[in-house]
Amino acid sequence: xxxxxxxxxxxxxxxxxxxxxxxxRQNTLTKPAGSLGILEQISIRLAGMQGxxxxxxxxxTVIVMAGDHGITEEGVSAYPxxxxxxxxxxFAAGGAAVNVLAKQAEANVVVVDVGVNxxxxxxxxxxxxxRPGTANMTKGPAMxxxxxxxxxxxxxxxxxxxxxxxxxxxxxxxxxxxNTSASSAIISIxxxxxxxxxxGRGTGVDDEGFDRKxxxxxxxxxxxxxxxxxxxxxxxxxxxxxxxxxxxxxxACARRRTPVVIDGFISSAAALVAAKIAxxxxxxxxxxxxxxxxxxSLALAEVGLTPMLHMNMRLGEGSGxxxxxxxxxxxxxxxxxxxxxEEASVSxxxxxxxxx
Numbered sequence: 181x182x183x184x185x186x187x188x189x190x191x192x193x194x195x196x197x198x199x200x201x202x203x204x205r206q207n208t209l210t211k212p213a214g215s216l217g218i219l220e221q222i223s224i225r226l227a228g229m230q231g232x233x234x235x236x237x238x239x240x241t242v243i244v245m246a247g248d249h250g251i252t253e254e255g256v257s258a259y260p261x262x263x264x265x266x267x268x269x270x271f272a273a274g275g276a277a278v279n280v281l282a283k284q285a286e287a288n289v290v291v292v293d294v295g296v297n298x299x300x301x302x303x304x305x306x307x308x309x310x311r312p313g314t315a316n317m318t319k320g321p322a323m324x325x326x327x328x329x330x331x332x333x334x335x336x337x338x339x340x341x342x343x344x345x346x347x348x349x350x351x352x353x354x355x356x357x358x359n360t361s362a363s364s365a366i367i368s369i370x371x372x373x374x375x376x377x378x379x380g381r382g383t384g385v386d387d388e389g390f391d392r393k394x395x396x397x398x399x400x401x402x403x404x405x406x407x408x409x410x411x412x413x414x415x416x417x418x419x420x421x422x423x424x425x426x427x428x429x430x431x432a433c434a435r436r437r438t439p440v441v442i443d444g445f446i447s448s449a450a451a452l453v454a455a456k457i458a459x460x461x462x463x464x465x466x467x468x469x470x471x472x473x474x475x476x477s478l479a480l481a482e483v484g485l486t487p488m489l490h491m492n493m494r495l496g497e498g499s500g501x502x503x504x505x506x507x508x509x510x511x512x513x514x515x516x517x518x519x520x521x522e523e524a525s526v527s528x529x530x531x532x533x534x535x536x
Contacts (some may be wrong), residue, residue: 182333186238188458190435194228198266202227205234210529218488222466222511229439229464230348234516237509241342242278242351242498244271246305247295247421248313249358250322254396256361261313264357271355271497272304277351278497284431285505287351290342290496295310295335295421296357304367308334310421314362317400320360321417328416328424337426340486349505350433353498354446356422357383360473363449365397365418367475369408371453371482375401378475380445380494391463403506411456419453420484426450428455441508443501444471444494451478455483468504469493 202224207213214220226235246268252261259446270276271291274283282289292306298311309329314322323331339350360382368375379394391429397418413425427450433440434454442451442465454461467485470477480487488507493500521528 182336184329184349184457187336187431187435191458191460191513193460194225195231196228198231198233199224199228201233205515208522209518210521210524210526216514217505219514222438223433223515224509225440226512227436227515231437234501235512236348236516237512239346240285240286240349240505241347242282242289242353243338243342244278244289244291244353244355244356244498245294245422245425245429245504246292248297249356249362249420250314250316251318251361251396251400252358253316254283254318254323254392255389256385256396257357258385261297261357261359264355265296265300267355268293268296268305269299269302271304276497277461277495277499278502281499281502285502287502287505291340292334292338292425294425295333296328296518301337306508308333308338310334313418317362317418318396318403322402322419322501323416323421325412327413328419329422331424332428335425336432338427339432343433343438347438349439349441349508350429351441351498351501351505352426352429352443352447352450353501354426354443354496356420359420359422359446361393361397362418362420362423362476363446365401366414366449367386367452367479367482368455369401369406369414369418370411371409371478373475373478373482376467377478380475411453413454414472423450423453430465431458431461434458434464438464438510439466439470439508440464441466441501441504443468443478443498444483444496445473446496448476448483448502451483451485452479466504466508469500477487
């Protein structure tokens with residue numbers, strides 16, 4: 181197995197000189213300074229990531245990691261565990277929301293089986309199963325530490341492969357019935373946040389289901405006693421295989437200086453794990469949207485990210501991140517193609533009489 185320290189140490193700061201140059205260019209474009217808001221901020225960050233004043237977004241890819249969760253035995257989800265495999269086949273067939281949105285964004289969808297609790301027979305799905313789902317974490321660790329590391333490196337491998345094939349913007353996506361329970365546990369522990377403030381309705385459980393979910397997650401934390409100062413300990417005891425895989429995707433993107441768009445609640449749990457393991461990886465993360473999950477804003481704040489969109493979504497799959505890809509692409513195009521005042525022969529001086 182590769183050394184995680186190699187990945188962490190390979191992640192660098194953003195290029196401050198090119199960010200400064202990008203800011204200066206933004207100030208000369210034919211618009212009032214700052215008038216494009218978040219688009220300007222994104223373009224400057226992209227400049228720092230890519231090390232160029234005029235960042236380019238070429239191929240786009242959304243990586244959907246899929247894995248099952250043993251905690252579904254506790255009735256924490258409104259859907260049965262079999263839905264994970266069924267949805268993986270739906271992704272493979274192009275019938276899911278993320279497929280439709282990715283097509284519009286001209287993004288490739290890469291589906292990875294890192295831990296589905298069934299044999300997935302599809303050439304459209306990359307088989308990287310570490311184990312067939314996690315164990316029921318109310319009774320012990322969700323997986324071993326080595327399995328968590330193996331899942332992380334599945335994500336690293338997949339991200340490096342798509343980047344080698346030309347992907348310049350990557351989005352994180354997930355599929356796994358029960359994964360809001362694992363994500364809630366991770367965020368609560370690593371963020372030192374009260375569990376009751378994190379746990380949400382997930383797939384839409386009723387009041388009785390919500391109470392059952394909260395109790396199950398509390399039990400899992402009590403049984404496993406994860407070390408909040410050791411993100412790998414937290415990940416293997418109360419995490420998920422797809423969450424581990426996504427954390428690997430994020431760290432690999434950061435190491436390759438490639439912007440990675442963080443989707444919803446599950447992806448934010450993976451982002452928090454990545455941030456705790458490799459703090460500089462946050463430099464390369466872009467938060468896409470604020471989901472309807474109650475703890476999502478707290479998770480993003482703990483990572484240090486601000487979402488672009490507020491659409492009350494809670495689907496996962498990478499759906500919100502793929503929508504945000506269009507915005508990020510627009511930010512780069514403005515920096516590339518928009519004329520400066522000098523190029524357009526437009527006066528950038530405000531007439532004195534207007535000031536008066």
